[in-house]
Amino acid sequence: MDPIMWLLLALLAFMIIGALIAAETEDLLSSVVCVGAVGAGLAIIDLFLGAPDLAITQVAVEVLCVVFLIRVVLTRRDETHETHKDTLAIGSVVLVLGVLLVLGGWAMTTLHPFGEPLLASADPGVAGQYLAGGLEQTGAANYVMAVLLDYRAYDTLGEATVIFVSIIGAYAILRKTGRVHHALGNEPDR
Secondary structure, eight states: OOHHHHHHHHHHHHHHHHHHHHHHOSOHHHHHHHHHHHHHHHHHHHHHTTOHHHHHHHHHHHHHHHHHHHHHHHHOOOOBOOOOOOHHHHHHHHHHHHHHHHHHHHHHHTSOOTTSOTTTTOSSHHHHHHHHHHHHHHOOSSHHHHIIIIISHHHHHHHHHHHHHHHHHHHHHHOOTTBOBTTTTBOOOO
């Protein structure tokens, strides 16, 4: 196996361990730091896979979210109460994570070898074919949108996923489920 593939697998393992620590730790600040480490690992993976624009987006979103979350954690009042852990939910998460890990491992073995061009046998090259009939083939208004939406759709989807996951992570940490207002005697927000 290629040394870069070993590095990518090590970074993936680092990210999984960081995510598990972030989900299971009692200290909220440690959880935020682990989420930041997972995001940094993803940015490094993006660089190794040749997507620097996705890595820049990841770093920008990650830095803003981590700074914001650290500020919130340091200035919050602790109004939470302890809840019991549901064994079925934990088992379901472990099962789904195991299935995703197996499918991800299988997908990594079917990838094209790292560093080799995908379209080395194309005669005029992809750029020549694209410029010759790119707008007619894609139906886009201009070449930039045609490239972004047709030829780089996975990269664009990855950038949107980074932003979406950051929002979901911030919501998961900042949610008020289980909070009790001692001073006012109100019921917890739902």
